[in-house]
Structure formats: C-alpha cells, structure tokens
Amino acid sequence: xxxxxxxxxxxLVVGSIYSLVALGFVIIYxxxxxxxxxxxxxVMVGAYxxxxxxxxxxxxxxxxxxxxxxxxxxxxxxxERVILxxxxxxxxxSVIMVTVGLSxxxxxxxxxxxxxxxxxxxxxxxxxxxxxxxxPVAPVYIAAFVLSALLFTVxxxxxxxxxxxxxxxxxxMDQQAAQSMGIGVKNIFALSWCIAAVVSSIGGIILGNIxxxxxxxxxxxxxxxxxxxxxxxxxxxxxALGGLIIGVLENVADGFMQQVFSLxxxxxxxxxxxxxxxxxxxxxGLFGTHEIERV
Amino acid sequence: MRGKCGLFHTSxxxxxxxxxTGFQKLSLGVFLALLLCSPFFLSNYQVSMLNMINIAxxxxxxxxxxxxxxxxxxLGHGAFIGVGAYTTGxxxxxxxxxxxxxxxxxxxxxxxxxxxxIPSLRLKGIYLAIATxxxxxxxxxxxxxxxxxxxxxxxxxxxxxVILGMSLDNDAKMFYLTFGxxxxxxxxxxxxxxxxxxxxxxAIRDFHQSxxxxxxxxxxxxxxxxxxxSFLAGIAGGLWAHYTMYITPEQFDIMLxxxxxxxxxxxxxxxxxxxxxxxxxxxxxxxxLGALAQLAGSFFPxxxxxxxxxxxxxxxxxxxxxxxxxxEGLAHRxxxxxxxxxxxxxxx
Numbered sequence: 193x194x195x196x197x198x199x200x201x202x203x204l205v206v207g208s209i210y211s212l213v214a215l216g217f218v219i220i221y222x223x224x225x226x227x228x229x230x231x232x233x234x235v236m237v238g239a240y241x242x243x244x245x246x247x248x249x250x251x252x253x254x255x256x257x258x259x260x261x262x263x264x265x266x267x268x269x270x271x272e273r274v275i276l277x278x279x280x281x282x283x284x285x286s287v288i289m290v291t292v293g294l295s296x297x298x299x300x301x302x303x304x305x306x307x308x309x310x311x312x313x314x315x316x317x318x319x320x321x322x323x324x325x326x327x328p329v330a331p332v333y334i335a336a337f338v339l340s341a342l343l344f345t346v347x348x349x350x351x352x353x354x355x356x357x358x359x360x361x362x363x364x365m366d367q368q369a370a371q372s373m374g375i376g377v378k379n380i381f382a383l384s385w386c387i388a389a390v391v392s393s394i395g396g397i398i399l400g401n402i403x404x405x406x407x408x409x410x411x412x413x414x415x416x417x418x419x420x421x422x423x424x425x426x427x428x429x430x431x432a433l434g435g436l437i438i439g440v441l442e443n444v445a446d447g448f449m450q451q452v453f454s455l456x457x458x459x460x461x462x463x464x465x466x467x468x469x470x471x472x473x474x475x476x477g478l479f480g481t482h483e484i485e486r487v
Numbered sequence: 488m489r490g491k492c493g494l495f496h497t498s499x500x501x502x503x504x505x506x507x508t509g510f511q512k513l514s515l516g517v518f519l520a521l522l523l524c525s526p527f528f529l530s531n532y533q534v535s536m537l538n539m540i541n542i543a544x545x546x547x548x549x550x551x552x553x554x555x556x557x558x559x560x561x562l563g564h565g566a567f568i569g570v571g572a573y574t575t576g577x578x579x580x581x582x583x584x585x586x587x588x589x590x591x592x593x594x595x596x597x598x599x600x601x602x603x604x605i606p607s608l609r610l611k612g613i614y615l616a617i618a619t620x621x622x623x624x625x626x627x628x629x630x631x632x633x634x635x636x637x638x639x640x641x642x643x644x645x646x647x648x649v650i651l652g653m654s655l656d657n658d659a660k661m662f663y664l665t666f667g668x669x670x671x672x673x674x675x676x677x678x679x680x681x682x683x684x685x686x687x688x689x690a691i692r693d694f695h696q697s698x699x700x701x702x703x704x705x706x707x708x709x710x711x712x713x714x715x716x717s718f719l720a721g722i723a724g725g726l727w728a729h730y731t732m733y734i735t736p737e738q739f740d741i742m743l744x745x746x747x748x749x750x751x752x753x754x755x756x757x758x759x760x761x762x763x764x765x766x767x768x769x770x771x772x773x774x775x776l777g778a779l780a781q782l783a784g785s786f787f788p789x790x791x792x793x794x795x796x797x798x799x800x801x802x803x804x805x806x807x808x809x810x811x812x813x814x815e816g817l818a819h820r821x822x823x824x825x826x827x828x829x830x831x832x833x834x835x
Contacts, residue, residue: 227613278811284612285560286810289752292745293806300800304793414624417617425613461628464621471606471618 197327199447200440205333205402207419207439208340212395213412214419214431215347216388222364222426223384226276226287230295231392232413233302238264238393239400239409240302243311253316260393268389272382295410303407312404336398343391344432351428360384364426415442418463422470424480433478438463503681522666526659534658536774541665542727543766545672547750548759549719552676554748555757556685557712558692559607563619564720564747566626569739571596571721572728573630573637576645579729585648593721599626600717607709611695623741630736642735645728665726672719677759679715688712689757742799749806755816764817769802776801 213231220228228234241263245256275294279287317335321328351357362370363380371377399405399412419438423430446459476482496502506512526534550564561567575592579585603622607615630637637643647656648664655661679685687708690698699705728734746769754765780794813820 227616275807275811282810282814283756284616285554285748285756286752286814288560288613288616289748290807290810292748293803293810296745296803297800297807300796300798300803303796304800414620417620421614421617455632457628457632461625464624467621468606468618468625471610471614471621475610475614 194326195447195451196444197325199443201324201327201329201333203440203443204436205336205439206443207436208337209395209399209412209435210415210419210439211432211435212340212343212391212398213416214423214435215344215428216391216395217416217420218423218426218428218431219347219360219384219391220388221420223360224276224381227284227291228388229288229291229413230271230298231388231416232410233295233298234264234267234389234392235396235399235412236302236405236407236409237267237298237396238389239396239405240306240311242393242397243313243400243405244306247311247314257397260397261390264389264393265386268386269382271389272385276381276385277378295413299407299410306407308407310404310406311400313400316401330402332398332401336402339394339398343394344428347387347391348428356383415463418467418470421467421475421477424477426481427477427479430477430479438466441466505677523663526662531658534662536770538658538661538665538730540767540770541662541669542723542730543747543750543770544669544763545723545726546720546747547754547762547766548673548676549716549723550747551751551754551757551759551762552679552688552719553712553716555751555755555761556680556692557688557709558611558695559604559709559712560612560616561619561713561716562616562741562744562748563603563622563626564716565739565741565743565745566623566630567596567600567717567720568724568727568743568747569626569630569734569736570599570717571724572734572739573643573724574721575725576643576728576734577636579645579648580643585650585729589722589725592725593718596721596724597714597718600713600720601710604710604713604717607713608706620741623744627736627740630739637736640736642733643728645732645734647732648729661730665730668722668726672722673759673763676715676719676762680759684708684711692757746802749802751816752806753809753816755818758816758818760821761816761818764821768817772802772805773798 213235216234217228217231220226238260242256242260245251245259246253249256251259271294275290276287279290315332317331319330321330322334323329351361359370359375360380360383362373362375363377367377370380395412396405396409399409415438416435419434420431421434422437423432423434442459442462445462446457449455449458449462470477494507506515522537525537529537546564546568550561553559553561553564571592574595575588578588578591583591603619606618610618631640633639647654647661649655650664653660655664680688687698687703690701690703691705691708695705724739750765750769751762752765753768754763755761776794776798809816
C-alpha cells in the first residue's frame with residue numbers, strides 16, 4: 193500500500209509539471225487555434241538557459257530564474273513573429289508540421305550547446321524529506337506542486353478579471369468580432385506565445401531541480417497531449433486536472449504493471465492507452481467545448 | 488493535335504489521361520530506360536541510394552494518398568511501416584515465399600491501419616493527428632516489449648529476399664525489385680486518384696460536410712483511404728526489412744513518421760509527382776549534408792563534432808522554410824519551371 197501511496201505522490205508532482213506545460217499548450221490553442229508540438233522543447237530550452245545562468249555563469253538562482261523568464265518572453269515573441277505568423281490561414285497539417293520542425297530545431301540547438309549528458313542543478317531547497325501521511329516527500333516536490341498551483345490561480349484570475357485576459361478570451365471566441373471591437377489580435381497571438389514560453393520554462397526549471405536535465409526532456413511534450421485531450425483542448429481547469437490525472441495514472445499503472453505482470457516501462461504508453469479510450473468516448477474531453485456540426 | 492498550339496480537351500477522358508502529349512511519353516520512356524540501365528554504370532553505393540529512394544517513394548505516395556488527398560493526418564505511418572517490416576520478416580523466417588510474405592505484411596498493416604483509422608469517423612484535424620500519434624507510440628512500445636516475437640531491442644535479422652530460387656543479395660538485383668514495386672505503387676495511387684474513390688477522397692479533404700451531402704459515405708471512404716495507405720506502407724516496410732536485412736524498434740520511431748510527413752510536404756501535398764520529389768529530396772538530404780560537412784571540415788576542423796546534433800536541426804529548419812516560403816512544395820515549383828520554358832522567351 194505504501195508503495196502505491198509513494199507512486200501516487202510522485203505522480204502528483206510529475207502531474208503538476210504536466211499541468212504547467214499543458215497550461216501553455218491550452219493558452220496557445222485557445223487564442224490562436226495552433227497546436228504546439230514544440231511545447232516540450234520549450235520546456236527543455238528554459239531548463240537549459242536557467243542551468244547555464246546558475247551553474248555555468250554562477251549567478252544566484254533567483255536572478256537567473258528571472259532572466260530565464262525574460263529570455264522565454266523573447267523566445268515566444270520570436271517564434272510567433274517569425275514562424276507562426278506567415279502561416280495564418282494555412283491548413284492544419286502545415287501548422288502542425290511547422291511546430292514539429294521547430295521542435296527538432298530547438299532540440300538540436302540545445303544538443304549543440306550543451307551535449308546530451310545529464311546536467312544537475314545545485315540543490316536549492318534542503319534535501320531532508322518531509323513526512324506526509326507516512327510517506328517521505330522531498331521539499332522540492334512540495335515546492336513544485338505549490339508553485340504550479342499558484343501559477344494556475346494567477347492565470348485563472350488573469351483570464352477572468354484583467355482587461356488583457358478578457359481580450360484574449362474574446363479573441364479565442366471570434367477573431368473577427370474581437371478585431372472589430374478594437375482588440376489587437378496579432379498582439380494577443382504574440383502574448384499567448386509569450387505566456388506559453390514562460391510557463392514552460394518554469395516547468396523546465398522545476399524539473400531540473402527534481403531530476404536534472406538532459407536532451408530527452410523534450411519527450412515531456414508528448415505527455416501533454418493526453419493531458420489536454422483528457423481535460424479538453426480549450427479549458428484551463430481541464431489542463432490542470434488532466435495533467436494531474438495523467439501524472440498519477442501513469443505512475444500507478446507503471447508500478448502496477450511492473451509488480452503484477454513484471455512488464456517494464458509501461459509508463460511510456462499508459463497515457464496513450466488512456467488517450468485512445470478518451471478519444472473514442474468523449475473526444476472533447478472533460479471540460480472542453482463540444483463543437484456541434486450538422487449536415 | 489499536331490500543328491495546334493496548346494491542348495484542347497473535348498472529353499473528360501482526354502483530360503484525365505496520364506500522358507497529354509507524345510513528348511511526355513517520350514521523355515518518361517527515356518528517363519525510365521536510363522533508370523533501368525543505371526545499375527550498370529552507377530557505383531554500388533549510388534545504387535543503394537536508389538534503393539532507399541524507391542522504398543521511400545512507396546511510403547511517401549501511400550501517406551500522400553491518405554494525408555494529402557483525403558485530408559486525414561497520420562502521425563503513425565512510421566509505425567505502420569514497422570508493422571509491415573516485422574510481419575513480412577516473421578513470415579519469411581517461417582519459410583514463406585517472399586511475395587506471399589510481402590503481400591501478407593501489407594494486409595496485416597492494412598488491418599492495423601484501419602483499426603487506428605476507426606476514430607476518424609468522429610475525429611478530424613488535430614484530434615485525429617493525436618490519435619495517430621498514440622498509434623505510433625503504442626506500436627513502438629509493442630515492437631520494443633513483445634520480445635518473443637520481435638526480438639525486443641536486439642532486433643531481428645533477416646535474409647535477402649529469394650524470388651523463384653534466385654537470391655537478391657546485391658544492390659543491383661534489389662534495385663529491380665524495389666523499382667518494380669515502387670512503379671506499381673505510384674501507378675496504383677495515380678489510378679485511384681482518377682476514379683470515383685479518388686474524387687471522393689479529395690471531396691472529403693476539401694469539405695467533409697458538402698461531400699457527405701452529395702452522397703459520399705465518409706466513414707467508408709476514410710477507412711478505404713486508411714486501408715490502401717497502410718497496405719502500401721506495409722509493403723514499403725517489408726521491402727525495407729529485407730533490404731537492410733536487420734530491423735530494430737528504433738528504426739520505426741516517431742522520427743520516421745515525421746520524415747515521411749516532411750517528404751509529402753516538401754514534395755507537395757496531394758500530388759503523386761510531389762511524393763516522388765519529396766522522397767528523393769529527403770533521402771538524399773543527409774548525403775548532401777554529409778558532403779557539405781566534409782567540405783566545411785577542411786576549413787573548420789571541429790565541425791564534424793557538432794554535425795550529428797545539427798543534422799536533425801537542419802532537417803527541421805528546411806521543413807519550416809518550405810512551409811513558410813514554398814507551401815505547395817516542389818511539385819508546384821516544377822509546374823512553374825515547365826510553364827516558364829513553355830513561354831520562353833515571352834514571359835507573358
């Protein structure tokens with residue numbers, strides 16, 4: 193039982209990072225209807241930038257954290273302006289493939305600068321575990337969970353109450369109507385890429401503190417699809433819950449399969465098996481908008 | 488036709504004919520004859536490149552039928568090619584004749600493809616792309632972990648194909664097999680596109696609701712597209728397995744799916760000729776980059792160290808540049824070049 197409880201807690205932490213990455217994904221999809229296959233690579237780039245600033249340049253963690261966020265904003269702006277804007281109105285396969293191409297470019301740039309071996313962050317929080325309900329939990333896990341919960345609250349409030357947030361929702365609803373009401377739709381697009389890059393970077397920095405980082409970090413992006421499809425492609429709450437559910441589910445299913453059927457590595461596909469089932473039963477997810485078409 | 492300037496179609500049949508003019512027939516004939524003689528004057532290595540191109544053409548034309556013509560995005564074709572490779576390999580290891588094994592591999596892949604095509608009834612666009620992505624990852628997992636059948640991460644060793652007692656054990660003999668199958672696949676897809684089925688596929692791609700309201704059975708035609716496309720992908724996989732004579736799971740990972748999608752985008756979506764251009768381009772790109780790296784290596788000695796990391800990145804960059812600057816692919820550029828020479832020296 194304790195084994196599963198441990199798996200559950202680990203799943204919650206990994207899931208909270210999935211949620212963060214899914215948040216970026218949903219924000220981009222909501223505002224621009226673009227599906228970003230490079231989300232995992234954006235996580236990786238953020239993690240490596242922060243690594244370079246803290247370890248290789250020796251800056252204090254807080255400073256490099258803020259500088260990484262600044263860099264992410266620039267990265268998001270560049271991606272939107274250079275790559276996505278020329279593709280407005282193109283068919284969906286072009287938009288998918290351009291982000292796929294972007295992901296391989298980002299990945300090879302990271303490998304070019306930092307190689308493929310695992311890099312480890314210096315410990316920032318104390319490493320002594322804290323006992324919660326009889327399970328030892330590292331403080332960095334708790335910090336990760338709290339930080340992503342905090343970010344979700346901030347963004348929910350931002351979308352609900354701030355002027356810009358409302359403008360973003362309006363753009364998501366109907367781009368033409370939003371434009372005719374004086375909303376700069378292009379700015380909204382750029383802003384949503386910035387936010388996505390920032391939350392991805394934060395996810396990457398948290399991951400770097402937990403496991404260290406390597407060039408395979410981008411695979412995390414593939415875990416985001418089950419999470420957002422489960423939650424619903426255009427729902428913030430769905431992204432949060434979907435990430436947590438997928439995180440817990442893959443950890444527990446992995447442990448279960450290993451213990452009962454001695455089947456290794458089920459973690460890699462557990463999320464996708466769930467994904468196929470969801471797509472069959474409820475393609476718009478738990479909280480997504482159900483689009484109705486009639487012939 | 489002789490003596491007239493331009494082409495005048497008086498019937499639908501004449502408009503959909505493969506060869507509009509005698510010149511087309513002649514140039515294609517010369518090209519094919521040169522290609523068939525090529526093993527005699529090309530080096531072994533060059534013939535092996537031609538083999539890889541032939542196999543890529545089969546896969547690309549298959550994917551283009553599904554994604555380019557029918558509008559159903561598949562991120563799982565790398566895995567479908569893997570299914571064909573493993574099935575054909577298992578059959579020949581069990582002592583089946585090569586062509587029977589190849590056909591059976593194609594059929595099994597068609598069934599697997601249709602299985603993952605079933606969601607296309609309810610899903611489209613991005614949802615279908617993610618469903619096929621799931622197919623890719625689940626099948627990759629099966630290749631890796633069903634060790635009693637696929638050999639797991641160690642892989643599976645195979646023999647060269649034996650046809651009528653003759654073993655195709657060198658590149659030149661293999662070339663005629665791969666070329667024959669590739670030509671047959673191209674002809675098959677080009678012909679499908681001229682029939683009622685092909686027009687239904689294009690109608691579904693262009694606007695599924697109008698297609699349905701003029702009586703196209705969406706589900707049946709989508710499944711057909713998945714079936715034909717994965718059948719050909721399986722054939723490509725079977726050929727590949729017996730050409731390289733060794734298959735491992737990581738050959739059929741998501742990167743392969745992306746490469747095939749890149750081929751049809753670089754070549755031209757929905758164009759048979761474009762699939763061929765794309766297959767040639769993407770297969771030869773690493774060779775070209777390798778030559779470039781060697782050349783650069785004589786000026787900057789350290790560049791080969793970074794080259795491996797850069798190679799995938801350059802591939803991605805070329806894909807991005809094509810999407811931004813040449814979204815209709817090489818086939819479109821080819822048409823423009825032909826039109827230019829037709830009118831030369833009068834530009835208008």
